[in-house]
Amino acid sequence: MKYLPCPVETFLEPTLEVARNLLGALLVRYKEDALIVGRIVECEAYLSDDEACHAARGKTRRNAPMFGPPGTAYVYLVYGMYHCFNVVCAEPGVPEAVLIRAVEPVEGFPAESVRRLRRLCSGPGRLCRTFELTSDLSGTPLQAPPVVLACGGLEQGETIVAAPRIGIRKGKTKPWRFYVKENPYVSQP
DNA sequence: CGCACGATGCGCT
DNA sequence: GCGCATCGTGCGA
Numbered sequence: 001m002k003y004l005p006c007p008v009e010t011f012l013e014p015t016l017e018v019a020r021n022l023l024g025a026l027l028v029r030y031k032e033d034a035l036i037v038g039r040i041v042e043c044e045a046y047l048s049d050d051e052a053c054h055a056a057r058g059k060t061r062r063n064a065p066m067f068g069p070p071g072t073a074y075v076y077l078v079y080g081m082y083h084c085f086n087v088v089c090a091e092p093g094v095p096e097a098v099l100i101r102a103v104e105p106v107e108g109f110p111a112e113s114v115r116r117l118r119r120l121c122s123g124p125g126r127l128c129r130t131f132e133l134t135s136d137l138s139g140t141p142l143q144a145p146p147v148v149l150a151c152g153g154l155e156q157g158e159t160i161v162a163a164p165r166i167g168i169r170k171g172k173t174k175p176w177r178f179y180v181k182e183n184p185y186v187s188q189p
Numbered sequence: 190c191g192c193a194c195g196a197t198g199c200g201c202t
Numbered sequence: 203g204c205g206c207a208t209c210g211t212g213c214g215a
Contacts, residue, residue, distance in 0.1 A: 060211075078196065
């Protein structure tokens with residue numbers, strides 16, 4: 001295996017820690033005939049006691065994967081046309097997750113301008129469209145194909161910025177959006 | 190059962 | 203900067 005899956009212990013840490021640790025990790029999508037890999041450069045944490053969290057008011061059919069094993073996917077449809085991809089974390093049964101908002105292209109992308117690639121990798125909806133992450137993958141473990149979260153890390157000199165989350169009505173003030181400072185693939189607020 | 194509303198992105202001004 | 207597409211979900215009735 002070229003890309004080693006993160007061990008499940010990775011996702012058992014407190015969610016805010018997991019979110020920070022996910023920066024630099026690799027999102028690997030195995031398709032029929034191809035491989036797409038992106039390095040996570042922006043994400044947001046959603047905690048169980050947080051009004052912005054989908055699971056804040058209990059378990060439903062949609063958010064059920066959030067209550068499942070850490071290290072699995074939680075994918076849902078927003079605005080009737082885009083998907084959002086999350087990694088379930090925290091202790092089992094505690095519904096918390098990290099939304100992946102942007103990746104830096106690593107493998108499987110055509111040689112294009114940064115401007116064009118950013119359009120494919122930046123923003124939760126576009127990211128899901130590019131990586132073909134849809135609701136039917138919700139609840140899927142991320143240690144084996146078709147979707148793998150692989151170990152990675154920050155490069156020398158890269159630093160993490162914490163900022164308020166984007167696009168939410170409640171919980172606006174919590175600085176639970178994390179991104180790699182000055183990385184060109186981070187979405188513009 | 191009906192309906193208001195999103196963890197968004199795009200196109201037009 | 204603003205409006206809107208588009209539909210599953212999750213409320214309240």
